[in-house]
Amino acid sequence: MNQPASAYFLEERHDPNETHTLSVLVQNEPGVLARVIGLFSGRGYNIDSLTVSETESHKHLSRITIVTTGTPTVIEQIKHQLDRMIPVYRVVDMTITGRSIERELAMVKVRGRGDSRVEALRLADAFRARVIDATTESFVFEITGNSSKISQFIDLMRPLGLVEVARTGVAAIGRGPEGM
Amino acid sequence: MTDKSNDPNQMTGAAMIVRALIDHGVQHIFGYPGGAVLPIYDEIFQQSDVEHILVRHEQGAGHAAEGYARSTGRPGVVLVTSGPGATNMVTPLTDALMDSIPLVCITGQVPTHLIGNDAFQECDTVGITRPCTKHNWLVRDVNDLAKVLHEAFYVATTGRPGPVVVDVPKDVQFAVGTYHPPRKSDVHVSYTPRVKGDAAQIRKAVALLAAAKRPVIYSGGGVINAGPEASKLLRELVDVTGFPITSTLMGLGAYPATGKNWLGMLGMHGTYEANMTMHGCDVMLCVGARFDDRITGRTDAFSPGSKKIHIDIDPSSINKNIHVDVPIIGDAGNVLGDLLQVFKAEAKKPDIKAWWQEIAKWRARNSLAYKKSNDVILPQYAIQKLFEATRGHDTYITTEVGQHQMWAAQFFGFEEPHRWMTSGGLGTMGYGLPAALGVQVAHPDSLVIDIAGDASVQMTMQEMSTAVQFELPIKIFILNNQYMGMVRQWQQLLHGNRLSHSYSEALPDFVKLADAFGCVGIQAIKPGDLDGALKEMIKVKRPVLFDCRVAALENCFPMIPSGKAHNEMLLPAEATDEATAAAFAGGKALV
Known part of the structure; x- marks a missing residue:
């Protein structure tokens, strides 16, 4: 109970964590991986595993597969945050589709x-x-x-x-x- | 080979930049020259379509562009050099990202062959600005420049607006390539912001609204960003439904402060009636706001009994802090239009008389009351007087950050959108003065006032020199209490009244400082001075530094103590030392 005085609300919620695998289709342009990784480090999300390679070179498309852990709310946030990045085409939660x-x-x-x-x-x-x-x-x-x-x-x-x-x-x- | 020498679209990168600005209707840019942008400055020198405003520090250029953008709805444009020019832009870029302000910032970069060599005035501009922009680009080939510039304007101004950076190496500025005017294919196919709301969701929202017994509308900066039409629709929705409406700091002016359904601002320093209405409502319609932590107080006790509808153009705003029942992704104006149409066709004004009676009781608590004095100027009184003095004028207000900002939000009434420029998300001290510059550039004949604090205003004071050079008659109204008032307030409330470094032992004489800058200095010490001094400030058509000496130890109430809910506000009449201590002692365990 002896938390420090603060202008912020410090109490954390403790929903159970889930592990999800996300497939992210991106424009393969300079800095795109840095953007994705920067999003995770900047917002304090976890990366359990990250795989990236160009998959359709004529369209300059790369596919990033990210395994991440977080509460359901955080996982939803991660997907939205990824999806709104300019070079991101699609984000698919392979864990939710359940057929991967x-x-x-x-x-x-x-x-x-x-x-x-x-x-x-x-x-x-x-x-x-x-x-x-x-x-x-x-x-x-x-x-x-x-x-x-x-x-x-x-x-x-x-x-x-x-x-x-x-x-x-x-x-x-x-x-x-x-x-x- | 074909002869390209007569092709008017063949030009240098530097010329392309100026040409793109013209093609995007840019009339003013804010900037500061340096080695890596000299070719662009050379092009600016040789034309007269785009006017360049020379600031005194790049941060000033950034905030000026923010003020320009916020007051016009058009993107603000900044031109700065590499290295320190770019790093000095980090604060305004972050500020613009947090408050969704469209900025296009063009930075010079060292020549491509020197990138990565630690060259003079080199920094990794795209790396540094990646997390503080909506998107950024390093252009290595002059033939990509036109496309990138057009895309930059598109990205900055569409969807949820925000800042972008285009980093252009000096050799690309010199190189000759082919320019093309803006066209559709200039944009990433992966970038498709959603404008129109889902019809089924809108229907669900209308059903909730129509059945509401204790509704509230909570609007934010997104309504302002969606353009004047969105504010008009919001007003119509309030009229059609008869619902009470409150707004975030960023959203002030979308609904008029004199409107009969207006509850005042909500949140940490919002009115008691606004926060109690939010707490007790059964249906909440959130339009273009994001449930920020200054708004919600403790999230697990935030408006516990309500169904929540959330209209936002950014899907990542949905369910980020607060779970909502009916999310609607789309542009605030577009969705409000559709929602109104459905409401008018299928619902009728719900009877919420009992709810208004309850709200009237909260209003009667008069949560913005303060003790008046004949000897010293109370800061709240100063703002009320300023508000009275500016009535009938075409007024724009900017602020710095701190107590004066909250008092301005509480006591200055805004009737129209785009009239209120403040740093909400990032809370940037030093924002208001340069922002006022930008507003004045866009509205040369209007009355532009920066409501400032003595500490904040010193952070970007150098821009008074810009105001004098460009004959921008901005008024800097400084509520001078010699403290960093909001810091002190927190130290009093939470840190045992140990006022660690929140007192400015040495302040400049602002009147003499005004004189040194070549502008006008005015001082008011007694409440009786105010009327005359304000009249003089408004009359004089030159930049003014107004030193308004106010009660040193006044604090900003009402207030939601940290870690408390909306219904646990501390009201000024109750904010005795004991009550405050008790409120925060309980809070301390929770914060």
Whole structure:
């Protein structure tokens, strides 16, 4: 109860957080990514994952996939704030449409000899990870799937000599014949 | 190769900029020269369509352009150089973004090959201004310049208006390319602000309004931005429905202060009747306002029993602070027009006599009362006198930020939109003086008064020199209490009366200062001085610094203590030391 005196109303609301995946179609022009990221940092929104690449080069369109966490009100704000940016064409909440596929790719380096090396290879096989580089004492696995599958695989590799991980972040697309 | 030498659309980047200004009907720009904009200044020198107003500091140019825009409904245009010229514009740009003022700011930039080299007067202008503009551009190719300039004007003035920056490197200003006049394809296809409201939502809104027992209309700056027609429609809606109406600071003048349904401003320093009406209403129609924290007080106790209709052109304003039941995205004027049509066709004036009786009781509390004095000038009295003295004149008012701003909003009655220029969102001290310049440039024969405080006015005082140079007879009416009054008020109420650095130990003699600037200095010390001094101020056709010495320790009431709801206002008659302490002691736990 001993909060400082203030000209502002400081009490925060504590609605439960949700995680949403947003697909954002933007004009690929200089600074567009800085605008999007600046919006998130400037307004205190979370970025759990961010993936961006040009997807239709003849139209100069890029697709940004953002995974973000916030209360339902904040998520709604994020979508509106993104949508009103001048170079943004469309914002689609893939989590609300509920008919989307999300994938992430990771490269996982594991170092070890003997039993742990065999175990790593066996688990990689179970997770359908591919070996894309090998030495006598290491593997680099390539694994694709949803984020939780990748996280689970990484956790399993940790005691077996996990060296490092590179993850792409999430890409998402809707099911069925329609585009976004 | 074709010969382009006779093509009238072949010109330098600098010439394109001036040409684009002319094509967009720009008559005045505010600016300050420097190395990276000299080619543009050279073009300005050689023409007479666009008049350039030379300020004394770039911030002054920005606020002047804001005043110009706010008082005319047309975009304000600023021209400044790279580096410090651009960084000095950050405050006015942010101010314009917060208050939705259309500004087009052209900045010079170091030549393209030097960008990123830490060149002299280089800064990352688009990077720095990205979060404080609606959009901004760095133009690297002279052949893109025309398109970008036209798009800049379009973006600044459509949808929710706002500031834009076009950063033009010096080599692009020198380079020759092809200009084209404004055309539709100049605009991002991704930018399509929605103007017309959804018909089904409007129908829902009308149904709520028609069934209301305790309604209120709460309007804001969006109605002013939507143009004079929107204010007319708002007035008609009030007449047709018979509903009480209040407004935000930014919205004053959309509905006339003499209108019989007017409740006064709402919010932290709004009237008791406005806030109680908001608190107790069953249907709230919010038009072009955004449920700002100075308006709502504590959000979880804000107008708890009401259905809320929200008309706004910016979808991100919907449900940002307050959940609303019927959102309508669209231009305030356009939606009000449709809403009126449906209301007139399908509904009739609801009987809300009982509600008006209740409101009359709140009004009777006389929440703007203050103790008059024969010895010292009360600041409220000074503004009432100023208001009386300016009646019958074609008057525009600007303000700085602080107690004087709130008193001006409470005691100066505005009958028309576009007459009231104040920094609402950002709360920029130093806004009012240069804003008055801009207003006076747009309305050379009108009476333009900056209601100022002694602290604020010193932040952009140098612009008096601009006023003298361009013969702009602005009147700077300084309520001089020697304090940063609003800071002091908060320190008294919330920080144990420890007045940390809110007293100006050394103030300039404003009358002598006026003399030094070459304008007119007037002083009033006693209440009896005011009438004569004000008459003189209005009569003199030169810039005036009016030093109005007011009661030093007067505070601004009524007030919603921080962390409290609309129905917990502190009224002046009740604001004894004990009551104030009690109100804020409870509040302290909550703030």
